[in-house]
Amino acid sequence: MLTLLDLAGVFVFAVSGALTASRKELDLVGFAFIATVTGLGGGTLRDLLLDLGPVFWVHKPHYLLVTTIAAVLVFFTAHRVEVRYRLLMWADALGLALFCVVGARIARDAGAPFPVAVLMGMTSAVVGGLLRDIICNELPLVLRRELYWTPALLGAVVAIGLDGLGLPPAVGGLFGFAAAFALRAAALLFDLALPAYKPRPGRAWGREVPASALRATGGRPQTP
């Protein structure tokens, strides 16, 4: 079950990676490399940090098969999709919701305490997409205003929280996934966001700045 979820997460993240490769107009080998890094990056870092031996895909080449299939699929069909950027967002959201659950559980099984397991869930969920954006020179999704880390945090907490109450794994998995996906979906659909840090107008940088000047620069005084 965990394996199946994991494969599904790898696939959708690989799709998101290949879609980013399509924005950069890479060739097929580039598609496959970016898809692989995006699909496997988060889990790989998790395994490295937990010291789980060779990372999970080293002796399971079918993971590479999955990411390569995703890359080929996107390479030959993406031009038919009318809203590739939206698709990228949704593939990323699915991967996020799947991996925060899987990652947190693997960490828990490896003996990590609760807060560390939550961070590992977030790491699994966020790092693949982060590497995708950094390698492809895109503005990292994690810097966008709508909720991104919080859904991953929520999904991880719900999943291993319910596990901790002794409920069957299917329950924790389902609720964790649903919570993370619902929150991220709401963020995408309604631009949902936590209150972001905002330098207080007039206090920022220790001098009075007229509100109008602030508005022109998006609430931020010009000087670094």
Add this chain to the structure above:
Amino acid sequence: MLTLLDLAGVFVFAVSGALTASRKELDLVGFAFIATVTGLGGGTLRDLLLDLGPVFWVHKPHYLLVTTIAAVLVFFTAHRVEVRYRLLMWADALGLALFCVVGARIARDAGAPFPVAVLMGMTSAVVGGLLRDIICNELPLVLRRELYWTPALLGAVVAIGLDGLGLPPAVGGLFGFAAAFALRAAALLFDLALPAYKPRPGRAWGREVPASALRATGGRPQTP
């Protein structure tokens, strides 16, 4: 003692991470994630490279507590600070000076030879801030003109050099920290820099370029 220094280094680096998050106007969860990556990134890479088992914070969740506290603190107080960018620089400088000593010593204890231990000190000191800048899409501090790597190098050399002479750890630690911090502080205050590489005017790119043209582009001919 090493643990206390380590925690202090994690805290100040986490503060620098949270300050960068404030420049990006992230939400509280984003603050916590960036603070954690900045505070723990350098030591994490060090532990991975030395193969020290699960990285140091996996079974010590209080490290996450420290980075989260730093994030919350900065989130709710940074707008009161008049010179946040300067504060970021100084928090980063403190972290640098603490981690180059701690990192080099941990590597030495793990049996690494002298030059490798020095590099591990530099890695611990530099990588957290580097990840912070890359994830937040800021120009990496390491590319700035004033001394950055050299203080880390100096601190590591002094600390494990004095240790090697058989002096008590407090001596090496104190002098290593002081040397690194003093040099970095001098760099910040007086724009201190080693001679940087400069393409020789008139020789560069194999053709004569008038000195005036070079000056206009900061000493660099226009073409790549």
Add this chain to the structure above:
Amino acid sequence: MLTLLDLAGVFVFAVSGALTASRKELDLVGFAFIATVTGLGGGTLRDLLLDLGPVFWVHKPHYLLVTTIAAVLVFFTAHRVEVRYRLLMWADALGLALFCVVGARIARDAGAPFPVAVLMGMTSAVVGGLLRDIICNELPLVLRRELYWTPALLGAVVAIGLDGLGLPPAVGGLFGFAAAFALRAAALLFDLALPAYKPRPGRAWGREVPASALRATGGRPQTP
């Protein structure tokens, strides 16, 4: 033999790193750090993923010596080179061809299945340069149009393919290296490229766009 090739690969990649540092006008310590990251980055990630214990250079400080020598050499001579950017490309190409063979073989020796070993060859060959470009804030070479991943893929496949046929290591190594280098050289000399993904004009983004408008933006409609 493997060690010698490895050292040669480290040296040329270190040179490419130092050349990038020269474009950024860093100081000597910065040169050494970037040269080291570029020279050792790919093999380091390979060793981490395969869980081969402390990474290869931790107990072999002569690797650091090699990268430092490369840095010093470039620092004091690069201004005499008339075509530093071209040199960077060729040093990178040499490193790529050497590391795809070495990396794939080390993975094979560690028991990785064929496709994973190929990916490890590509990782060794590509990651050092990728880190160099990301740290130095340059457009990653991997995003350029001419063949970059494919030569690494080819070299790895040829080398461990011939090894698998029972031929002596020198044969597989030579042919793998030659194949990768020839293909990358051809890419550099003739702008050789695989067909890149191109959004189909008129279908892209689900609306008719006049071909002329597409041409003006390099075949891409303006909106994200």
